[in-house]
Amino acid sequence: MPALLTPIEMAEADRLTIAAGPSGQVLMARAGLAVADAVSRSAPLGGRVAVICGPGNNGGDGYVVARILRHRGYRLTVFADAPPDSRAADAAAAFAEWQGPIEPLSEWSDASAGIVVDALYGAGLSRDIGGAAAELIARLNASACRVVAVDIPSGIDGATGQPRGAAVKAHETVTFYRRKPGHLLLPGRLHCGTIRVADIGISDDVLQAIGPKTFVNEPALWRGLFPFPRIAAHKYDRGHAVVVSGGLTQTGAARLAARGALRAGAGLVTLASPPEALSVNAAHLTAIMLMRMDGVTGLSEILADQRRNAVCLGPALGLGEATRGLVAEALASGAATVLDADALTSFAGEADKLFAGIKAWAERPVVLTPHAGEFGRLFGPDQAGSKLEAARSAAARAGAVVVLKGPDTVVAAPDGRAAIAANAPPWLATAGSGDVLAGIVTGLLAARMPAFEAAAAGVWLHGEAGLAAGIGLIAEDLPEVLPGVLKALRAAE
Ligand SMILES: NC(=O)C1=CN([C@@H]2O[C@H](COP(=O)(O)OP(=O)(O)OC[C@H]3O[C@@H](n4cnc5c(N)ncnc54)[C@H](OP(=O)(O)O)[C@@H]3O)[C@@H](O)[C@H]2O)[C@@H](O)CC1
Numbered sequence: 391m392p393a394l395l396t397p398i399e400m401a402e403a404d405r406l407t408i409a410a411g412p413s414g415q416v417l418m419a420r421a422g423l424a425v426a427d428a429v430s431r432s433a434p435l436g437g438r439v440a441v442i443c444g445p446g447n448n449g450g451d452g453y454v455v456a457r458i459l460r461h462r463g464y465r466l467t468v469f470a471d472a473p474p475d476s477r478a479a480d481a482a483a484a485f486a487e488w489q490g491p492i493e494p495l496s497e498w499s500d501a502s503a504g505i506v507v508d509a510l511y512g513a514g515l516s517r518d519i520g521g522a523a524a525e526l527i528a529r530l531n532a533s534a535c536r537v538v539a540v541d542i543p544s545g546i547d548g549a550t551g552q553p554r555g556a557a558v559k560a561h562e563t564v565t566f567y568r569r570k571p572g573h574l575l576l577p578g579r580l581h582c583g584t585i586r587v588a589d590i591g592i593s594d595d596v597l598q599a600i601g602p603k604t605f606v607n608e609p610a611l612w613r614g615l616f617p618f619p620r621i622a623a624h625k626y627d628r629g630h631a632v633v634v635s636g637g638l639t640q641t642g643a644a645r646l647a648a649r650g651a652l653r654a655g656a657g658l659v660t661l662a663s664p665p666e667a668l669s670v671n672a673a674h675l676t677a678i679m680l681m682r683m684d685g686v687t688g689l690s691e692i693l694a695d696q697r698r699n700a701v702c703l704g705p706a707l708g709l710g711e712a713t714r715g716l717v718a719e720a721l722a723s724g725a726a727t728v729l730d731a732d733a734l735t736s737f738a739g740e741a742d743k744l745f746a747g748i749k750a751w752a753e754r755p756v757v758l759t760p761h762a763g764e765f766g767r768l769f770g771p772d773q774a775g776s777k778l779e780a781a782r783s784a785a786a787r788a789g790a791v792v793v794l795k796g797p798d799t800v801v802a803a804p805d806g807r808a809a810i811a812a813n814a815p816p817w818l819a820t821a822g823s824g825d826v827l828a829g830i831v832t833g834l835l836a837a838r839m840p841a842f843e844a845a846a847a848g849v850w851l852h853g854e855a856g857l858a859a860g861i862g863l864i865a866e867d868l869p870e871v872l873p874g875v876l877k878a879l880r881a882a883e
Pocket residue numbers: 401404414417418419421422444445446447448449451475478510511512513514515516517518519520540541542566590
């Protein structure tokens with residue numbers, strides 16, 4: 391499983407490992423070696439390297455890096471305002487072995503070296519950075535130096551990705567054992583540069599004891615449940631998705647979602663269209679079927695056929711009572727339900743009514759796909775904590791899987807599991823792209839993938855489709871490049 395560990399869980403991984411064998415000093419030596427190797431890869435031998443060390447074990451890693459690089463023939467200066475804190479015993483040991491010069495933080499300038507190792511603060515960042523450290527970070531970020539961060543750029547909170555007071559901008563970050571949420575959540579990800587995960591000898595077995603619930607959104611998380619077509623399958627085995635269209639001048643969004651659902655793997659897709667929009671929808675559809683839907687009764691008739699097992703509402707559906715009625719009908723039908731855009735905003739101020747409808751049939755899968763604005767309107771603008779925690783508590787409150795979209799889309803389940811995406815290119819921010827995502831997730835639900843995995847897989851496929859289409863992408867392109875993405879996913883099985 392592609393687990394992410396919070397700083398607290400990582401400290402537990404260290405503790406369990408040390409209890410079972412290698413000492414903290416051995417782990418620190420391996421951590422320092424991995425960082426030194428990263429520096430050696432990009433710095434010519436004999437060059438100048440500055441290592442900035444803080445008072446904890448992150449600084450301890452820094453002293454190890456300095457010692458190894460000096461031994462390799464680099465010209466080293468350590469910058470630190472104090473020796474390691476008495477509570478950081480491993481760091482104190484590394485400090486004792488450092489034989490070279492130490493300058494105060496205020497003395498650092500970009501003339502000191504072209505390569506800087508940032509070992510100020512890592513997992514132990516406990517408050518906002520101020521004083522000489524904050525001043526140094528400002529000068530470092532303004533310089534042309536190449537910065538290699540130890541574990542995480544100093545000042546970025548490993549649990550949230552948020553900067554605390556000041557935060558280093560690194561070109562490369564070497565972290566240990568597993569990435570942390572702060573490496574993937576914005577703005578943390580933008581501070582990390584290239585991320586390397588070094589093996590420092592912590593066994594995969596410790597994950598069982600820790601039971602992490604946060605993951606990188608990668609195929610390893612959900613591939614085992616992906617509904618690859620089976621040789622003996624009938625199209626109805628692959629599920630029948632229904633997408634509800636908006637009115638006469640608002641039909642494109644639903645067609646984008648419908649095409650996403652069909653390409654993602656639903657065996658059949660039906661567009662349920664208000665009577666006045668039938669002809670415009672008919673003019674644009676071929677493989678996707680079209681049905682007349684006259685209000686709530688019409689949707690009820692369509693979903694009465696239990697083979698229509700997944701439904702998507704929201705893209706350009708319109709705001710207000712009519713949409714709330716359609717959502718209530720969909721939730722009452724028992725079909726897996728994806729609610730996006732207007733289907734979410736229509737419940738602004740009445741979110742608990744929506745959540746009651748969802749929880750009335752707890753085993754029926756429901757996925758909500760808000761962007762940040764829709765999320766704020768539904769769940770309230772002032773969510774405490776990180777994007778990860780906001781999505782997680784929203785999922786628990788709604789009783790549904792929540793896909794909180796953006797460059798670092800978080801998929802969260804009511805049981806606490808969460809996945810953070812790292813593959814979405816910025817050109818996915820284009821009109822209609824979210825509609826296609828809602829459709830892809832609906833298609834996977836129709837094919838009977840469980841909700842958390844369907845949402846995570848949908849987000850990943852959407853990101854890969856964005857990468858495959860490349861810059862210049864428009865929403866129509868996304869479903870059309872999905873076959874190539876699915877082919878690669880299947881080949882990697
Ligand atoms: N454990 C292991 O075996 C391994 C650990 N490894 C390494 O250890 C790192 C974690 O080490 P760590 O826990 O000592 O925390 P670290 O990030 O050095 O900071 C703590 C110190 O900073 C201080 N401080 C915090 N915030 C501050 C602020 N804003 N402004 C000023 N001061 C601030 C804080 O003070 P306090 O809050 O306690 O008063 C304390 O003195 C981890 O990232 C990895 O690099 C690897 O070697 C692999 C093996």
